[in-house]
Amino acid sequence: MGMERADRATKKTKGTEAAVTSEIVAGPPIGAESPPTELAITLRVNGAEHQVRVLPGHTLLDVLRNKLKLRSVREGCGIGMCGACTVLVEGEPISSCLQLAWMAQSREITTVEGLSQDGQLHPVQQAFLDKTAFQCSYCTPGFVLATVSLLTSIEDPSTEQIKDYLAGNLCRCGSYVKIVDAVLAARDQGNPRKRHSSTASPVDERGVHL
Amino acid sequence: MTTDEFGDRRDIPGMIDAWDRVTGAVPFTINQEIPGMLHAKLVRSLSAHARIAAIRVDRARRVPGVVTVLTGAQLAARRDISPYFGPFLRDQPILAENKVRFVGEPVVAVAAETIESAEEAANLVEVEYEDLPAVFDPVAAFEEGSPILHEEPPKMSSLFVDVTMRNRVGTNVANVYSIRKGDIEKGFAEADHIFEDVFSSPAVQHVPLETHVCVASVARGSITVWASTQTPHVVRAQLAEIFGLPLSSVRVIVSTLGGGYGAKTYPKIEPVTAVLALVAQRPVRLHLTREEEFVTVTKHAATVRMKTGLRRDGTITARQSTAYFNTGAYADVGPRVIVWGGFGQGGPYRIPNLFVDTYSMYTNTPPAGAFRGFGINQTAWAHEVHIDMIAERLGMDPLELRMKNVLEEGEAFATGDPVENWHSKELLQSVAENIGWTYPVAPHRNGSRIRAKGLSVSASRAIPLAVSTAAVKMNIDGSVNVLSSSVEMGQGIQTALALLAAEALTVAPSQVHVSEVDTDVTPYDQQSSASRGTYSMGAAVQAAADEVKGQLLQLASEELEVSPADLEVVAGHVRVKGSPDRCLSFSEIVRKSRSGNLMGQGRYRAGGALDPDTGLSLGPGPGHWHQAAGAAEVEVDIETGHVDVLRFNAAVFAGRVINRVQAELQTEGNVAFGVSQALFEEMVFDHGQLQNTNLGDYMISSIKDMPQQLNVTLLEYPERSEIHGVGETALPSIMPAIANAIYNATGVRVTDLPVTPEKVLRGLRLNGNGAS
Numbered sequence: 001m002g003m004e005r006a007d008r009a010t011k012k013t014k015g016t017e018a019a020v021t022s023e024i025v026a027g028p029p030i031g032a033e034s035p036p037t038e039l040a041i042t043l044r045v046n047g048a049e050h051q052v053r054v055l056p057g058h059t060l061l062d063v064l065r066n067k068l069k070l071r072s073v074r075e076g077c078g079i080g081m082c083g084a085c086t087v088l089v090e091g092e093p094i095s096s097c098l099q100l101a102w103m104a105q106s107r108e109i110t111t112v113e114g115l116s117q118d119g120q121l122h123p124v125q126q127a128f129l130d131k132t133a134f135q136c137s138y139c140t141p142g143f144v145l146a147t148v149s150l151l152t153s154i155e156d157p158s159t160e161q162i163k164d165y166l167a168g169n170l171c172r173c174g175s176y177v178k179i180v181d182a183v184l185a186a187r188d189q190g191n192p193r194k195r196h197s198s199t200a201s202p203v204d205e206r207g208v209h210l
Numbered sequence: 211m212t213t214d215e216f217g218d219r220r221d222i223p224g225m226i227d228a229w230d231r232v233t234g235a236v237p238f239t240i241n242q243e244i245p246g247m248l249h250a251k252l253v254r255s256l257s258a259h260a261r262i263a264a265i266r267v268d269r270a271r272r273v274p275g276v277v278t279v280l281t282g283a284q285l286a287a288r289r290d291i292s293p294y295f296g297p298f299l300r301d302q303p304i305l306a307e308n309k310v311r312f313v314g315e316p317v318v319a320v321a322a323e324t325i326e327s328a329e330e331a332a333n334l335v336e337v338e339y340e341d342l343p344a345v346f347d348p349v350a351a352f353e354e355g356s357p358i359l360h361e362e363p364p365k366m367s368s369l370f371v372d373v374t375m376r377n378r379v380g381t382n383v384a385n386v387y388s389i390r391k392g393d394i395e396k397g398f399a400e401a402d403h404i405f406e407d408v409f410s411s412p413a414v415q416h417v418p419l420e421t422h423v424c425v426a427s428v429a430r431g432s433i434t435v436w437a438s439t440q441t442p443h444v445v446r447a448q449l450a451e452i453f454g455l456p457l458s459s460v461r462v463i464v465s466t467l468g469g470g471y472g473a474k475t476y477p478k479i480e481p482v483t484a485v486l487a488l489v490a491q492r493p494v495r496l497h498l499t500r501e502e503e504f505v506t507v508t509k510h511a512a513t514v515r516m517k518t519g520l521r522r523d524g525t526i527t528a529r530q531s532t533a534y535f536n537t538g539a540y541a542d543v544g545p546r547v548i549v550w551g552g553f554g555q556g557g558p559y560r561i562p563n564l565f566v567d568t569y570s571m572y573t574n575t576p577p578a579g580a581f582r583g584f585g586i587n588q589t590a591w592a593h594e595v596h597i598d599m600i601a602e603r604l605g606m607d608p609l610e611l612r613m614k615n616v617l618e619e620g621e622a623f624a625t626g627d628p629v630e631n632w633h634s635k636e637l638l639q640s641v642a643e644n645i646g647w648t649y650p651v652a653p654h655r656n657g658s659r660i661r662a663k664g665l666s667v668s669a670s671r672a673i674p675l676a677v678s679t680a681a682v683k684m685n686i687d688g689s690v691n692v693l694s695s696s697v698e699m700g701q702g703i704q705t706a707l708a709l710l711a712a713e714a715l716t717v718a719p720s721q722v723h724v725s726e727v728d729t730d731v732t733p734y735d736q737q738s739s740a741s742r743g744t745y746s747m748g749a750a751v752q753a754a755a756d757e758v759k760g761q762l763l764q765l766a767s768e769e770l771e772v773s774p775a776d777l778e779v780v781a782g783h784v785r786v787k788g789s790p791d792r793c794l795s796f797s798e799i800v801r802k803s804r805s806g807n808l809m810g811q812g813r814y815r816a817g818g819a820l821d822p823d824t825g826l827s828l829g830p831g832p833g834h835w836h837q838a839a840g841a842a843e844v845e846v847d848i849e850t851g852h853v854d855v856l857r858f859n860a861a862v863f864a865g866r867v868i869n870r871v872q873a874e875l876q877t878e879g880n881v882a883f884g885v886s887q888a889l890f891e892e893m894v895f896d897h898g899q900l901q902n903t904n905l906g907d908y909m910i911s912s913i914k915d916m917p918q919q920l921n922v923t924l925l926e927y928p929e930r931s932e933i934h935g936v937g938e939t940a941l942p943s944i945m946p947a948i949a950n951a952i953y954n955a956t957g958v959r960v961t962d963l964p965v966t967p968e969k970v971l972r973g974l975r976l977n978g979n980g981a982s
Contacts, residue, residue, distance in 0.1 A: 055326070071241050072234020074468070076419040077500045081905040084419050112234040125232040132224025132871045135879060136700025137231035138419040138468030144232065167912045170905070172417050172469050173700050174882025175875055176913045177920055 041105050045070070046114025054101045061085045061096040064111060072112040072141035076170070083169030086142035087111050093149045093168075112141035115148070124148050124186045133182035135173030142169050147183050157187060224871035226705045226719070227466075237465045240497060242425045242436040248277055250486050250496040251328035253318035253335045254505070255310035258346070258574040258898030259357060260339035262309060262317070269334040270320060275327030278490040279335070280319045282307040291485060294365060295448045297476045298375060299384065301364035302540035302577070304452070304481045310339065311359050311539035312576050313898050314505025321486045321494050346898055348534035348571035349513055351382040358382060359539060359572040369447055372675045373546045374822035382572040384537050385545035387552035389566040389825035391626060397528025397563025401519025405600050408515045409592035411945075411963040412892040413508040413536065416581060417910050418699075420468025421503040422479045425495045426487040432459040433484055438467050440474045440697050441737040446729045448477045449484055457729075464727040467699035471883075472580035473507050474699070475739050476543055501903045508893060509581035510547055511536040512588035516555065516596050524604055524611045528563040531555040533589065537570045538577040544570035547578075550585030550670060552825060554942075556624025557593040558634045558669035558837065559615045564624055566825065574898045580739055582883060586670045586836075586942040594666040594946030595961060598953065607649035608950070609642050612667055625671065625820060627831035631932055633925055634837055637861040638667050640923050641841035644859040651954040658849040661856065664842050664950030668942040672834040673740050674818030679733040680750035682711060684758050684808040688782055688796035690717060692724045692754075695735035696747040701937050702872035703743040709868055710748050710933075714755035717782050717796070733811065741935030744868060745834055746814045748933050753812025761810065765803040766794050834934065837863040840884075840943035842917075844951040848974055851967030853952055855885050855915075860944065861923035865934035870924070877922045877940050884944025886911035890964050 038053040045068060052067050064073045064087065073096055076084030080095035087096045088110040115122035121129065124147045134140045143166065150157060150165040157165065162183045171179065230236045267279045282305035285293040293307070294300040306317045318335045322328035343357040350356055363379040376386045398404060425436040433453060439445050442462040449460045467474060479496050487494040498506060512535045519528040535551050537544030552568035581587070597615075601608035616634035623629050641647075645663050653662040681693040692711050696703045704724040712719040725732055735747060759779055766784035767774040770792060778787050785793035800808060818832030843857040860877050867873050890909040894901040902908040924936070945963060953959050958973030 070234075071238075074238070074240065074420070077905040079500075079904055079906050082419060112232075116233055121229075121232065128232045129228045132228065132875065134225075134228075134231050134700070135702070135872075135875055136419070136467060136469045137236055138238065138700075140231055141234040163914050167914045170419070170910060170912055171882075172419055172471070172910060173875070174879030174911070174916075176882060176916045177878045178871075178875060179913065 039102050041102050043101070043104060043109060044107065045109045046111060056100070056102060058101045059097050060087065060099040060101045060104050063101040064096060070111045070113050074138055074141070076138070083142040083146065084139050086145050086169065088145050088149060091149060091152065093146045110145065112144055115144065122148065123189055124151065127182040127186035127189070131178045131182040131185060133175055133178040135175050139169060139171045143171065143179055147186060150183070151187060159184070224705070224869065225702050226708055238420055238468050239423045239425070239436050239438045239465055240420060244425060244427060244493040247425065247493040247495050248321040248323060248490055249325040249328045250483060250494050251320045251325070251332040252316040252482065252502070253320070253332045253337065254502070255306060255313055255315040255317050257310055257339040257341055258313050259342040259344035259359070260310050261342065262306060263338040263340045265318060266336040267318065270331035273322070273327055273331040273334065275323035276320060276331045277323065277492060278321040278486060279331065280486060280489055281305060282317065285485060290454065292452050292454065295452060295477050295481050296364070296367060296541055297369055297444055297543055298367055298373060298545040299364040299377060299541040300367050301360055304485055309342070312505070312574050313900065314502070314576055315539065316482060319482050319486050321490045321492070344574040344898055345382070346573050346575055346895060348511065348536040348569070348573055351571045351573045352534060352569060356382060359574065369444060370546070372673060372819065373549055375545060376822070377545070384541040384570040384572050385548055387549045387568045387825055389552060389556070389564050389624060391624070391824070391826060392563035394528055394530055394563050394565035398519045400521070400527040402522040403604065404517060404519045405603060406515070406517040407596050407599055407961065408513065409595060409961045410513045411511060411588045411591050413511040413575065413578060414887055414891040414893060415504055415508060415908060416471040416473035418467065418469030418471060418473050421498040421500060422474065422506060423497040424480050424483040425493060426480070426483040427493040428484065428487040431455065432461070434461040434463065435480050435484060436463045437480050438474055439464055439480065440467070440470045440699065440739050441476055442695055442697065442727045442729055443734055444737060445477050445480050449480060452481055453484070460729070462727070462729045464697050467697060470699040471582040472584065472739060475580040475737060478506055500905060504893070504900060504903050505576040507542070507579040508538065508576055510544065510578040510585070510588060512551065514555065514589060514592035516592050518596065518600060520600065520604070524606050524614050526559060526561050526615050529556065529561050530565040533568045535568065535570050535588070536573050536575060536578060538573060538575045540577040541570065542577045542579040544578060547580065547585045549820070551589050553624040553671060554586045554589030555593065557590065558617055558667055560617050560621055561624065575895060582938040583941040584670070584740060584938065586668060587945065590666065590668040590942035591945050591963060594668065594943070595949055598664070598950045599959065609638065609647055609649065609665055612638055612665070616667060623671065623831065625825065625827045625831070627818065627827035629835055630833060631863065631865070631927070631930065632835060632837065633863045634667055634669065634839070637837060637839035637863065637925060638665070640861045640925065641665065641839045641859040644921055644923070645841035645843055645857060647841065653955050659845050659847050660955040661843060661845045662951050662955035664844070664947045664952070664954055665840070666943040666947040666950065667839040669838070670836040670942070671818070672816060672832040672836070673736070673742060674816055674820065674832040676736045676742065676746065676816045678735045678746040678750045678814045680747060680754045680812050681733050682751065682754035682758050682810045682812070684796060684800060686797060686800045686807060688717065688800070689721045690715060690723070692722060692751055693732045694724060694747055694751065695727045695729065695732040696743045697727055697738035699738065701743065701876060702869055703738065703747065705872065706744045706748060706868045707751050710751050711755050714752050715759060716779055741836060741937040741939055744935045745933045746816065748868070749814040750812040753814070754810040755812070757810030757812065758808050761808045762796060762799055765799050765805065769794060769799065769802055836939040838940045838943045840940065840947035842947040842951040844948060844955060846952055846955045846970060848956060851970035853889055853965065853967070853970065855917045855948060857919040858917040858944070859921045859923065860940040861925060862936050862939040863934060864924035864926050864936055865930065865932035866928040867924055867926055868933060873924050873936050874922050876936050877924070878920060880938065880940035881920055881944060882911045882916060884941050885915055885917070885948065887963060888945040888948040888965060890966065892964050
């Protein structure tokens with residue numbers, strides 16, 4: 001329930017916390033009196049490099065959505081509780097509303113826009129489509145990415161494991177029954193890693209398209 | 211011939227734009243941008259009830275990038291603006307004028323080149339408040355001597371004819387709805403038992419994951435807004451009133467919504483965005499944060515005092531019931547919610563003598579509005595827990611007590627009109643069988659965990675006097691455009707309308723495109739709410755398609771020189787009966803007749819007006835009765851008070867299902883909503899200040915809170931061809947079914963939602979059978 005969800009959200013952001021402690025020395029001046037100055041950073045998103053100018057306080061969500069116009073990345077709560085803004089950083093799902101953009105430099109970021117290739121849906125997207133595992137679909141990109149991560153990190157997950165893993169993504173329309181169906185279908189179709197290693201579409205070790 | 215026979219209906223995915231939905235390409239209004247657009251931020255009241263003594267905006271204006279800083283007083287001084295809105299009472303100021311009435315009320319609006327500048331400026335606005343006594347509880351607000359929120363009579367809005375306004379100027383009563391049916395004294399005299407209980411439910415949040423967003427552009431006497439609204443034509447009408455413009459000069463464009471659930475009905479942020487655009491002479495965008503969303507609209511908290519008289523055998527003879535709905539600081543749609551909250555106190559039951567008073571009460575809390583279930587949640591919570599309590603007092607099976615008293619076909623609803631297509635008994639029977647209901651209840655204990663089951667049944671009435679219109683265009687290639695103002699918000703209305711148009715015209719669904727909403731183009735629809743889209747707009751689309759079909763037959767008859775009566779429409783063609791080779795495709799008909807395109811229009815009008823004095827129907831009802839039953843099996847841990855909903859059976863009357871997967875999804879979604887409201891949702895206020903303003907402090911159901919087993923029954927009578935919306939039908943029955951199951955497991959009777967672990971443990975302690 002609620003507590004478990006909070007734990008999950010915390011777990012999701014652990015990577016971010018680690019990044020804070022390890023990289024803060026290289027970051028922008030903090031607590032300076034002058035107005036915040038823009039930083040020029042390079043983000044690696046969906047296999048392409050983007051030079052963008054950001055404020056130190058800009059979140060990854062701000063930059064992906066508003067500067068790079070990746071509209072699948074959507075704010076739902078602003079505090080890492082709902083999962084609507086989930087993106088993969090180095091294959092790990094994180095809440096992009098909690099990640100400062102400059103801290104994501106030099107990491108491989110994946111949004112749903114980077115999943116489908118050459119007019120072909122990613123198997124997880126295809127499963128969500130086949131099962132109609134959505135209503136308004138505002139949360140769908142977050143669920144799809146969390147599922148991609150789930151299926152690459154847990155082999156043959158049980159229904160309980162699926163629910164545990166996806167507890168940090170909220171669907172207010174309540175399409176949960178069909179979301180579980182879709183994840184099970186994607187699982188039974190084979191682990192995306194294995195599936196993709198036998199196709200022409202290149203994927204990295206986390207099952208993400210390169 | 212139907213499209214099923216045509217062969218490709220099964221190829222249509224659950225939603226026509228499913229591809230866009232899984233690729234993140236759906237064009238939500240949050241994506242809308244216009245060149246030169248400014249960003250808005252609102253300064254909100256810190257006081258629940260106060261005179262505004264002073265507003266200082268100098269520092270805010272000096273922030274680089276700030277274009278406009280606007281106060282209520284400035285708006286009031288303008289002659290080109292009427293700065294109040296509201297669908298029934300125009301009581302809500304676009305920006306607070308002399309006083310504020312709830313914590314979070316917009317007081318000052320800032321528009322700036324960047325959102326950062328707007329936020330910085332908003333933080334620098336200083337407002338001095340002189341606090342006034344405030345009232346937060348709807349029952350306290352009714353008492354004499356209560357602080358009064360609105361001293362002056364508000365302007366009325368003439369948008370709707372279905373609700374009689376009986377607001378009491380100089381009190382906190384925004385509206386009253388009463389039912390006087392039969393003879394209440396005689397009814398209680400006939401009773402062997404009279405039971406009275408009080409029930410309450412709190413304000414909760416809709417939590418559409420997409421918060422309210424609006425982009426407005428004002429130019430030379432015309433306004434365009436891109437809005438996340440379920441009621442584009444109401445927003446258009448209210449902006450026209452505010453700006454003194456004809457409807458034709460106000461354009462409201464709505465793409466798909468990221469959830470609505472009632473939150474996005476009626477104007478909310480569109481007026482302030484539009485006046486900012488007017489004053490700044492630049493397009494303006496306003497997108498609420500989650501914290502702002504929490505103080506923009508809520509579900510009505512309500513207190514219901516219900517007294518029911520029954521004969522020894524369990525037959526209900528009379529009910530007297532009073533409900534106070536907390537409408538918050540501004541009326542919004544509260545005056546209509548209490549009509550549903552009024553007849554909702556009769557429930558789906560046969561009650562010959564019914565005496566109901568329901569009040570929409572102003573208090574110093576955020577405005578309450580439409581919420582999925584619309585007044586029936588609060589009242590079904592009351593009558594379904596009440597009836598279980600009565601069954602126990604009478605020593606009766608609560609299923610039997612319900613079966614004895616639920617309405618049957620043709621009997622009089624609370625409003626007096628006869629119910630049609632009524633299936634309460636069948637729905638109850640279905641969920642009881644599915645859950646394995648037995649009486650006496652046999653709780654199953656395993657260590658500290660106890661399992662038991664609970665039931666409920668609910669019903670609602672459709673919006674009377676509502677109108678939907680649609681247009682259908684057939685193009686020269688035989689493809690079809692449907693123009694409709696129904697708002698797609700995940701309920702699948704565009705898919706349903708495409709399927710209905712395809713079916714009526716015998717074309718493939720892939721040949722049909724359903725428009726987005728643009729009030730410059732798409733015909734009038736009252737609103738996308740109340741589970742009315744599929745049947746109401748659906749009927750309008752069918753009528754429009756039939757008109758096109760008539761034109762096709764007429765034109766083909768001229769071309770083929772055959773009477774229309776000798777022609778038939780088959781799979782995108784018109785052909786001579788008995789001579790299948792004498793045949794024209796739709797495309798050939800449009801082309802040969804040099805019609806350019808064919809156009810049909812259709813309209814659906816609901817009946818069902820209510821008498822303002824007795825609250826009773828003046829004629830046949832609006833039809834389309836929403837009916838549901840629910841059965842829950844829960845497991846309660848008596849050491850922690852934690853409740854798991856193990857199984858839920860939700861049954862709704864669905865008439866003829868148009869899109870099965872969507873009907874299932876909507877009903878499953880109702881269960882997600884219901885479990886959440888049964889067990890943890892509650893907005894907690896301290897002297898009007900909301901304490902849980904975000905999704906960290908305010909819990910909504912996650913995938914783990916869903917019942918392990920969820921059965922949805924869509925009760926169909928397809929041969930009657932009646933189409934039923936199911937967007938909110940199941941919801942009111944879910945909370946009481948769960949609470950009744952918790953009682954049957956633990957003996958803890960909770961009458962105020964939500965049923966939290968704390969309440970369960972407290973009840974166990976009071977009963978003396980809790981874990982030590």
